[in-house]
Amino acid sequence: MAEKLRMVLAATPSFRDMVFGAASVARLEALGDVVVLDDPGDAAALTAALPGADVLITSWGATPLTAGVLDHADRLRLIAHSASSVKHFVTDEVFRRGLRITQAGQAMAEPVAEVSLAFTLSLLHRIHRFDHQMHDGAWRDDAPPQHGLTSSQIGVVGASRTGVEYIRMLVALGAEVVVYDPYLTDDRAAQLGVRRIALDDLLRTSRVVALHAPTLPETHHMIGARELALMADGSSLVNTARSWLIDSAALLTELQTGRIDAALDVFDEEPLPADSPYRSLANVLLTPHQAAATVECYLEMGEITAAEIERYAAGEPLEYELTEAALARMG
Structure with a gap:
């Protein structure tokens, strides 16, 4: 490396402690100087720190990178996001100026897939229903067949990063997996060991339907009353992706009949209100949007970020670079 980099790290102290362990901090410091900003949403502080910076490391709550902010970024070439989605702060101005972007969302794929698998097994074996019954003092009361x-x-809607990890786990355990994803090719499906299928057919024939689609205009409420009605009696729905994908009112209505079960980690309103009807349903397993929140996941986010900046400094291809076209297809 011809010269040391100047990096700006905009992240709260708690985020830095959680994500940037000693190993990743050492890797960053070996690359150059790191200027730390404690408030990632402070546009004025970021604007003041950007002159002379080669790399901007962003985090949760990053301030939008508008023209007014980027006008001060005279040397900036790389934005390394140390979390997943960048849509809340990356603007068209970033691409217009030819800035490169990378992100660490791959770290979240495996833990979220593990939770999806845990949900799937719990639903198949009705563990959530038995748990509710036993807390209420009952013993082996009626429940749908295990x-x-x-x-x-198992039907998977969306062969995303997380969807692919979930698929690999299912296939390794011997499940029959069908996938609906308009971008999935026959060759890729064969590599994954799955069968492509239309969404309506997937809903009709799958014992468990797991959602892993991105947040796009065309995926908004892709699972509504009509789609839920296609699901067989006793089948189950898993959502660790986004509440955007489901018409929540239609889902609640269907769940209140007891005809299907569900496991949900994401909701339209978060935190989920204390009086939410979901909380009283014995056929629903709930977690508080924590599917990715493992210690190892957070530390891997920091390691991925450091590794991407090392690749940039060495003139090597970035492993997780985002193009404008790819970002348009991502949630």
Whole structure:
């Protein structure tokens, strides 16, 4: 490396402690000087720190990178986001100026997929229903039939990063997996060991339906009353992706009949209100939008960020670079 980099790290102290462990901090410091900003949403502080900076490391709550902010970024070439989605702060101005962007969302794929798998197994074996019953003092009260994973068809909506990790886990455990994703090719499906299928057919025939689609205009409420009605009696729905994908009112209505079960980690309103009807339903398993929140996931986000900046400094291809076209297809 011809010269040391100047990096600006905009992240709260708690985020830095959680994501940037000693190893990733050492890697960054070996690359050059790191200027730390404690408030990632402070546009004035970022504007003051950007002159002379080569790399901007962003985090949760990043301030939008408008023309007014970027006008002060005279040397900036790389934006390394140490979390997942960049849509809340990356503007058209970033691409107009030819800035490169990378992100660390891959770290979240495996833990979220693990939770989706845990949800799937719990729903198949009705663990959530038995848990509710036993807390209420009952013993083996009526519940829909239990099923094994290897005798079940699992439908996956969206072969995203997380969707692919979930698929790999399912296939390794011997499940039959079908996938709906308009971008999934036959060759890629064969590599994953899955079968492509139309959404309506997936809903009709799958014992568990797991959502892993991105947030796009065309995916808003892609699962509504009509789609839920296609699901077989006793089947289940898993959502660790985004509440954007489901018409929540239609889902609640369907769940209140007891005809299907669900496991949900994401909601239209977060925190989920204390009086939410979801909380009283024995056929629903709930977690508080924590699917990715493992210690290892957060530390890997920091490691990915440091590794991407190392690649940039060495003139090597970035592993997780985002193009404008790719960003348009991502949630």
